[in-house]
Amino acid sequence: MTETERAYEQSETWEIVSNIAKSRLVPRHQDILFRRFGVNNSRPQTLSEIASIYRITPERVRQMEQKSIRLIRKFIYRMGW
Helix, strand or coil: CCHHHHHHHHHHHHHHHHHHHHHHCCHHHHHHHHHHHCCCCCCCCCHHHHHHHHCCCHHHHHHHHHHHHHHHHHHHHHHCC
């Protein structure tokens, strides 16, 4: 697989995950996940940066991120992908 093919496949994967997040996650969890991974052409943000935006602890941001990832994985598993 060439570098171009790998990049295209990765962008397709992120598009699928992004669509699942938009349809399955509450807006706050979606935003936290997108900020953590730098989705929408932004740089990935740290737990502390996101925590200051939402006025919560970095640990709470981490918990919300993990919950969001679990929900996406569960949906993908149920769809048989």
